[in-house]
Amino acid sequence: DAGVIQSPRHEVxxxxxxxxxRCKPISGHDYLFWYRQTMMRGxxxxxxxxxxxxxxxxxxxxxxxxxxxxNASFSTLKIQPSEPRDSAVYFCASTPxxxxxxxxFGPGTRLLVL
Amino acid sequence: AQKVTxxxxxxxxxxxxxxxxxxxxxxxxxxxxxxxxxxxxxGELVFLIRRNSxxxxxxxxxxxxxxxxxxxxxxxxxxTASQVVDSAVYFCALVRxxxGSQGNLIFGKGTKLSVKP
Numbered sequence: 384d385a386g387v388i389q390s391p392r393h394e395v396x397x398x399x400x401x402x403x404x405r406c407k408p409i410s411g412h413d414y415l416f417w418y419r420q421t422m423m424r425g426x427x428x429x430x431x432x433x434x435x436x437x438x439x440x441x442x443x444x445x446x447x448x449x450x451x452x453x454n455a456s457f458s459t460l461k462i463q464p465s466e467p468r469d470s471a472v473y474f475c476a477s478t479p480x481x482x483x484x485x486x487x488f489g490p491g492t493r494l495l496v497l
Numbered sequence: 498a499q500k501v502t503x504x505x506x507x508x509x510x511x512x513x514x515x516x517x518x519x520x521x522x523x524x525x526x527x528x529x530x531x532x533x534x535x536x537x538x539x540g541e542l543v544f545l546i547r548r549n550s551x552x553x554x555x556x557x558x559x560x561x562x563x564x565x566x567x568x569x570x571x572x573x574x575x576x577t578a579s580q581v582v583d584s585a586v587y588f589c590a591l592v593r594x595x596x597g598s599q600g601n602l603i604f605g606k607g608t609k610l611s612v613k614p
Contacts, residue, residue: 414599416601416602418601418602425604425606425607426588426602426604426607427604428601428602431600431601433598438598439600439601472540474542476542476602478599483530483547483592483594483599484530484532484590484592484599484602485532485547486544486602487544488542490540490541491540491542493540
């Protein structure tokens with residue numbers, strides 16, 4: 384399997400622009416997680432899905448952030464409008480039902496908002 | 498609430514030294530899982546080990562070993578005979594289980610390990 388795939392790997396945008404991050408989980412995995420990593424806050428959960436249904440979105444900073452999982456093989460995280468404080472590395476991870484917590488991470492998307 | 502504390506922010510050792518990374522966790526759950534992940538300079542997150550709350554056996558994998566003690570809520574990680582390639586940030590994490598489903602990883606702040614030749 385190719386592992387968790389994220390695109391783009393790097394994104395530079397200007398404040399106010401819309402940003403869409405994409406994730407393809409490992410086939411057969413039931414859970415998909417979006418995390419954000421910053422120097423100040425470390426690694427923190429944004430949202431996670433189980434069987435395409437959002438379970439916990441308490442980590443989504445504000446209404447500017449939205450996430451969808453239209454099917455088992457694709458998820459998006461959208462920021463609109465983007466702000467400089469959104470600059471971070473965004474990781475997507477997936478895990479199967481029977482392998483509790485052993486999440487397989489994608490390479491991350493490094494986002495810089497100018 | 499759940500919390501993971503890695504008190505050591507940075508550790509620097511010389512190659513071949515042994516090094517222990519500390520992890521202390523807080524949870525009121527009886528069922529939970531503990532993890533260690535490695536983040537090398539390239540940035541990806543690599544799974545190292547998983548341990549459930551009912552299994553306090555220590556584990557050894559090559560130069561790596563883990564010591565889980567529920568009495569002190571600790572899950573420490575030891576690298577024996579460290580190598581330059583061990584240089585990375587190491588994260589301890591916790592997952593709670595509730596309603597038969599799993600939650601997200603709750604990470605500590607990480608310990609940056611530098612192994613010098």
